[in-house]
Amino acid sequence: MPRERLSVVVTRRLPEVVETRLSELFDVRLREDDTPMTRDELIAATREADVLVPTLSDTLDASLLGQVGDRLKLIANYGAGVDHIDVATARQRGILVSNTPGVLTDDTADMTMALILAVTRRLPEGMAVMQRGEWAGWSPTAFLGGRLGGRRLGILGMGRIGQAVARRARAFGMQIHYHNRHRLRPEIEEELEATYWESLDQMVARMDVISVNCPSTPSTFHLMNARRLKLMKPTAVIVNTSRGEVIDENALTRMIRAGEIAGAGLDVYEHGTEVNPRLRQLPNVVLLPHMGSATVEGRIEMGEKVIINIKTFEDGHRPPDQVVPSML
Ligand code: DGY
Numbered sequence: 001m002p003r004e005r006l007s008v009v010v011t012r013r014l015p016e017v018v019e020t021r022l023s024e025l026f027d028v029r030l031r032e033d034d035t036p037m038t039r040d041e042l043i044a045a046t047r048e049a050d051v052l053v054p055t056l057s058d059t060l061d062a063s064l065l066g067q068v069g070d071r072l073k074l075i076a077n078y079g080a081g082v083d084h085i086d087v088a089t090a091r092q093r094g095i096l097v098s099n100t101p102g103v104l105t106d107d108t109a110d111m112t113m114a115l116i117l118a119v120t121r122r123l124p125e126g127m128a129v130m131q132r133g134e135w136a137g138w139s140p141t142a143f144l145g146g147r148l149g150g151r152r153l154g155i156l157g158m159g160r161i162g163q164a165v166a167r168r169a170r171a172f173g174m175q176i177h178y179h180n181r182h183r184l185r186p187e188i189e190e191e192l193e194a195t196y197w198e199s200l201d202q203m204v205a206r207m208d209v210i211s212v213n214c215p216s217t218p219s220t221f222h223l224m225n226a227r228r229l230k231l232m233k234p235t236a237v238i239v240n241t242s243r244g245e246v247i248d249e250n251a252l253t254r255m256i257r258a259g260e261i262a263g264a265g266l267d268v269y270e271h272g273t274e275v276n277p278r279l280r281q282l283p284n285v286v287l288l289p290h291m292g293s294a295t296v297e298g299r300i301e302m303g304e305k306v307i308i309n310i311k312t313f314e315d316g317h318r319p320p321d322q323v324v325p326s327m328l
Helices: 016-025 039-049 087-092 105-120 123-131 160-171 186-192 200-206 224-229 248-255 294-313
Strands: 007-010 027-029 051-052 074-075 094-100 154-155 175-177 194-196 209-212 235-238 263-266 285-287
Touching: 007 039, 007 160, 016 027, 016 094, 016 154, 016 294, 039 074, 039 235, 051 294, 074 294, 105 123, 105 160, 105 209, 105 235, 105 285, 154 160, 154 200, 160 175, 160 186, 175 200, 175 209, 200 224, 224 248
Parallel strands: 007 027, 007 051, 051 074, 074 094, 154 175, 154 209, 175 194, 209 235, 235 263, 263 285
Antiparallel strands: none
16 A cells, blocks of 8 residues: 655745655645745644745744644755754654755855955945946046955854865965864865864954854854954955854944944845845945855755655655754
């Protein structure tokens, strides 16, 4: 007798090929419009599903997880970051959590370089002049930015994405420095020609560019707080393609306005879509709407990872990308 198909609820619209494949394999309820589910809709979804496929726009905290039904057995997150999921509470309730690491590494690292270039070479200012039709022709002194080659890049968080940023930045002639919970193996340090700083303070004080690439966890909250931002050289810039909570956004805004930090490139914000309005007014700040991993290829590969995680779970094994609290 054929086995009953797993009931899977997907909280957001996904690329069509991913939705089609999910529908072929499982008993799927897809989202009709691309809006985040309300909290009540999420709770209802968790009660009818064996597997929930949420994204970073769904907050699955302890209080919500306290209301899920007995049926839910796997949260197969569509995305790498799991800071919106209380993984420890899920585990206590016997619910596995998986994510989609690896497939968005290169895209996010590309976007990190794009932001570094945009800020240091003043792309938004040039684009704005062109869009307003105000370009008066080439000038030896117009739009002068800084050369990336020779600048010191300090990477905060040297996991997959941090290392991918380092590889790219080296090709631009930057000098690679990093701070991480654990020092990299010597052969990786050698390959990346990367200098390890045990002291984040000391690294921050000496860099020309800081790139935030660590996940958001309780221990990385406001890692770049006002005190640490103050250590940055006034000529230095900071970019963040990870999570907004790692930087104290108000302190950063104040210091850029005061000329204490030369600029910023941000893809993520401390309060989600509530971006500090003052940040939007600064010419030396480049803001993007969390599009670091937004490539067609990446989104499809994220879907493939979700499917493999669910399928492996259905076959009675642990999902290959299972996240456990000790990893966070
Ligand atoms: C993730 O998967 O966590 C990314 O932030 C999405 O861009």
